[in-house]
Amino acid sequence: MPLTQRGRKLTATTRAREGCSLLRVISFDIDGTLEVGDPPGTIPITVVRRALALGFVAGSCSDRPISFQQALWAEHGIAVHFTVLKQHLTTVRERFAADHYLHIGDSPIDRMMAEGAGFDFVHVLEDDLLNALETLNLHG
Numbered sequence: 001m002p003l004t005q006r007g008r009k010l011t012a013t014t015r016a017r018e019g020c021s022l023l024r025v026i027s028f029d030i031d032g033t034l035e036v037g038d039p040p041g042t043i044p045i046t047v048v049r050r051a052l053a054l055g056f057v058a059g060s061c062s063d064r065p066i067s068f069q070q071a072l073w074a075e076h077g078i079a080v081h082f083t084v085l086k087q088h089l090t091t092v093r094e095r096f097a098a099d100h101y102l103h104i105g106d107s108p109i110d111r112m113m114a115e116g117a118g119f120d121f122v123h124v125l126e127d128d129l130l131n132a133l134e135t136l137n138l139h140g
């Protein structure tokens, strides 16, 4: 299935299921960002589960090989929408037509890649992460 079609289908089904007007894409760095990373970050894995349950398109964007990222999600029984290498965040934007794109990470590289790919960026330590998550209804 062509990627654009796939993105449209997801948009429609997600909106139908959640009855919401916005489709949001959220991308998580792993190491230093998620609690399951190495080093562990501040974001509990439950935030990812909650994002998926709320109809977000969610996945990981990390320096870790794709196989590692996939194994990590499988280990936690989480079916994410994407796993990409950090320099390929732009492909996520191309693949999913959405109203809002956000990447959360812990390094200047994360910020650079996010901005380059047209994603908003939240730094887990330097920005107000709690507020960002609460705004998206992803905390609590």
Ligand SMILES: [Mg+2]
Pocket (backbone or CB within 6 Å): 029, 030, 031, 032, 033, 105, 106, 107
């Ligand atoms: Mg990191």
